Amino acid sequence: MQIPEQNHSVKIISKLINELSKLPGIGPKSAQRLAYHFIKLPKSEVLELSSSLIELKDKIIYCDICQNLSDENPCSICTNNQRDHKLICVIEEPLDILAFERTGSYNGLYHVLHGVLSPINGIGPNNLKINELLNRIKVNNIDEIILATNPSIEGESTAMYIQDIIGDLVPKITRLARGLPVGGDIEYADQMTIMRALQGRQEI
Ligand SMILES: [Zn+2]
Missing domain, CATH: 1.10.8.420 (RecR Domain 1)
Structure with missing residues (x-):
């Protein structure tokens, strides 16, 4: 019925x-x-x-420069003249920015990839903000790029891929120091761990 x-x-x-x-x-x-x-x-x-x-x-919109979520475009980090505009920290997700900002010891800019390369899930370079990073590096005078993707297999291979394509364009490319838990997310790491990882970053 x-x-x-x-x-x-x-x-x-x-x-x-x-x-x-x-x-x-x-x-x-x-x-x-x-x-x-x-x-x-x-x-x-x-x-x-x-x-x-x-x-x-x-x-909430995306900042055209760093691809971070913001309520203004460009965002308040990209327009801040007190920050070092020749230093860019490349991260996976917008929340990773909060983790770095909490340490109070990073004064450069960011670039948000919005994910990592993951062939298994059909995520290739064109699904991430890699071209935007490349263009940014080409038109700005950058001293150092910190590849701060997570210490996971996908995070590592994304960092290697980016290093390959920007290697000739930037004088210095660094990777965060070990100490971040392998497979752990930067988003959840404590301030001290991130600070040490930043200070101990190594050229690759
Ligand atoms: Zn921005």
Whole structure:
């Protein structure tokens, strides 16, 4: 027997579950749990969440120079004249910038790749902001590039790939010192570890 109204609400819930399960790290089970969590939440809290998602899409943009997320373009790091504009630290994700900024000991600029090379997942050089980095190096006078991708297999091979294509264009290319946990994310490393990795960086 069909009850149209119930069918309609089931449809609404399964649509939400379907949307939620597309999120990174969320499987069908967690998506279902989240959906039921939203059903129980007061409407004001759901509105709060949905409006911050919309605000995110409306106001957060990419900096054309460093590809970092920002609310202005160019971002406040790229336009800061107190910083060393001849030093660029190449990182995987925008959150890595926070990790370096927390140390208070890095005064150069950044370049966000937005991922790492991963042939298994179909991610090649054109899916990352590598061309943007190349153009940046060609039109600016850069003294040093720090390849600060994560110490994972993919992070290492991405650093090697970039070193290959920029090797002739930059006087000095360095890699962060060991000490970062292998396979660990820079994003989660503590200040002291990052500071030591920066200070001990070695030319490659
Ligand atoms: Zn920027």
